[in-house]
Amino acid sequence: MDQPEVIDPPENEAALYAQRLGLVRAALEAQDEAGLKALLEPLHPADIADILEQIGRGERARFFGLLGDDLDADVLSELDESVREEIVATLPSAQVAEAVAELETDDVVDFIENLEDEEQAEAILDALEDADRVAVERALSYPEYSAGRLMQREVVMAPEHWTVGEAIDYLRASDDLPEQFYHLILVDPKLRPTAYVTLGKMLAHPRSVALSAITEESFRTFDVTQDEGDVAYAFNQYHLISAPVVDEDERLVGVITIDDAMNVLDEEHEEDILRLAGVDAEGSLADKVAATVRRRFPWLFVNLVTSVLASLVIAQFEDVIAQIVALAVLMPIVASMGGNAGTQALTVAVRALATKDLTGANVWRVIRREVLVGLVNGLAFAVIMGIVGVIWFGSPMLGAVIGVAMVVNLLVAGLAGVGVPVLLEKAGIDPALASGAFVTTVTDVVGFFAFLGLAAMWLL
């Protein structure tokens, strides 16, 4: 069998990943513990987690059967939640607790808050050192998705009046500095952060320079209860690298760094994409069928109700359809075009709301634009479909009906595409989650009604 050493540098990364995965599976199949360990040894925990997510349930069980004693908590913390749950459920609580206790406190918080099994959470808390347990419990006392949950509690701070030299001496004497930090935070005597200095500036200035003379303009603090989404937005908007977190007395309680913010942004994007498609987030490819059905069914049910609504509109025109069956052939086109135009407009609007680009100041301008876009596209497609109607069914009036219905529906699609998300946002409902159902209901109902209604008036 090939050994990992013979792998050439990745000309094609996908091929390399596939090759590596094949070797791991072969080692699992052969129960080759030494071979498996040799394969995993050079890998980053995130890559090992990816492998675990891609192999099957049975292979995962065998994996931990072979490596159980060497459980790496970093791998656990990189795993998708559903796979993590599955693995953690099969391992003894004590073993999981022992592994997790080695993580940094913010990773422990992330681990525990996603754990469904209360007892296992308790076991992990008990296995932590006293100071760490207090820190984790403190973090868990802040609201979910708050800055307090996101921050790390290890902060590097100094009095405002220190010099570069004093700060360097202090750092050299410290023996528990965080793995990663980018600023020295200056605090007043009440531990309230007032400014920060980049490590680069500290290194570039002589020992005698006062820290207060080389602080950064970008300094801003976050409140411990602030929503993590707002924090991530601010990191992105103001190009922050790290920022202090303060409690209600303005005292320094932690630090959020850009990698945490990047994670939040990533998750929020993912959630938006999935919600726009009617999939409740937090799923993973490794989920079981039952879990996936539970996540998809509600939205499909909503869609069923809305399409029955549209069918009720069609039912009002059964007589018309019975006389002109061509209407049944053409009516899905009008509804489908409206639905697509509406989805375009609403997706742009939902994203613009998320990035705070769509506000009260420009909402009317944006609505006007979307309606105009609907009008122009509607006219273009009215002409095309009018011609299709004439050629296909030899009826200019039928062409006119579908053309006018198209213009009406695309206009309405533009209006609803912006209006619905904006109204939902105002009502405190996530527009990514609910806009699609509303907008397509509107375009289906309007599309069928306009098309069949005009047909009843002009063609009978």
Added chain:
Amino acid sequence: MDQPEVIDPPENEAALYAQRLGLVRAALEAQDEAGLKALLEPLHPADIADILEQIGRGERARFFGLLGDDLDADVLSELDESVREEIVATLPSAQVAEAVAELETDDVVDFIENLEDEEQAEAILDALEDADRVAVERALSYPEYSAGRLMQREVVMAPEHWTVGEAIDYLRASDDLPEQFYHLILVDPKLRPTAYVTLGKMLAHPRSVALSAITEESFRTFDVTQDEGDVAYAFNQYHLISAPVVDEDERLVGVITIDDAMNVLDEEHEEDILRLAGVDAEGSLADKVAATVRRRFPWLFVNLVTSVLASLVIAQFEDVIAQIVALAVLMPIVASMGGNAGTQALTVAVRALATKDLTGANVWRVIRREVLVGLVNGLAFAVIMGIVGVIWFGSPMLGAVIGVAMVVNLLVAGLAGVGVPVLLEKAGIDPALASGAFVTTVTDVVGFFAFLGLAAMWLL
């Protein structure tokens, strides 16, 4: 009129933004140059850019009429492309060039590569200092969306054999260190990067410690021609903060930092969301109607073609519909349910492909799962719709027809939802862009065909 000083700290940020925007508009209206400057003075360039994006075209012209001489290049570089283009087109080339010349070189590159006006790009290049112009031209020589375009050329490096003390002395003596840097990169005599040291570690260790003794495990380099998407993926996967970029001879040519990677990730997400909704990316809320129509029309046209295809299927069953008009009432439900289930599956698949979670190793397992999910959901909705069919139309056979058609279509939706994006990816086509059209064509055609075909067999 209110003055900005009286604004309370943001209890509600949205209200604060709205208030600020109102004040800016009032100042523009009143041609109050001093008032406008006072309002803008405390703002971050990104916030000023947001204001410019939200006011109207006429207001923007007035804005630069009032502030033209104080053009801030940082504001320009924060603007959406379309608004930037609009503003740059109205200003004298020399004035723009002068402002842009003050940006950091990677921002100049970003500015120039997005400029449609070649002459203006030349004017900006000419206005740069010689060293900067060479750097910018060099960067522009790398492929678009490559690491070479993304990186900053200002690097902080040191010979491998230096001590902490030597490095600090060197940094103190340097007078052109980059604004932000997080690592000191160690290079061999041929300027090939071999490791890096965090600034935190440098500050925490005594002067006598060798840099080579305190290097980081996370060290990895990127090739200058590597795709920026792969770079961003690696930053996210391996929790990188900064990474050296090397040329074909492995020599250090630049550094990519996490904020650049975060931007790329952000843009790719945005692009995916919009493409999934059939909107070609790179648009902005401030785009003109014509530009928006151009961006939306092609996808709507594709949708028209696919829905005409579906209509051709319906046309095969005109006789059946003429005899049982209820079919026309119910058929959009089957198609719509299939379309929605397909969209759910394809969105999950497109995202999983983007995050490299869906690979050759698990594609069959994922397809099997999606098909099973389609089957289970299909059976559930078959029962519901069967009952609806009986109650509404009093026909058990009609209920059976819609039920079976529903199962078939949801099954196919699951299959196509994964299969289409995977095949498109294999063919080198962006699955986010094209999957939707293919999948809904499949579910429309299958939905109408199954429903009307079964009706023809069982009901006539």
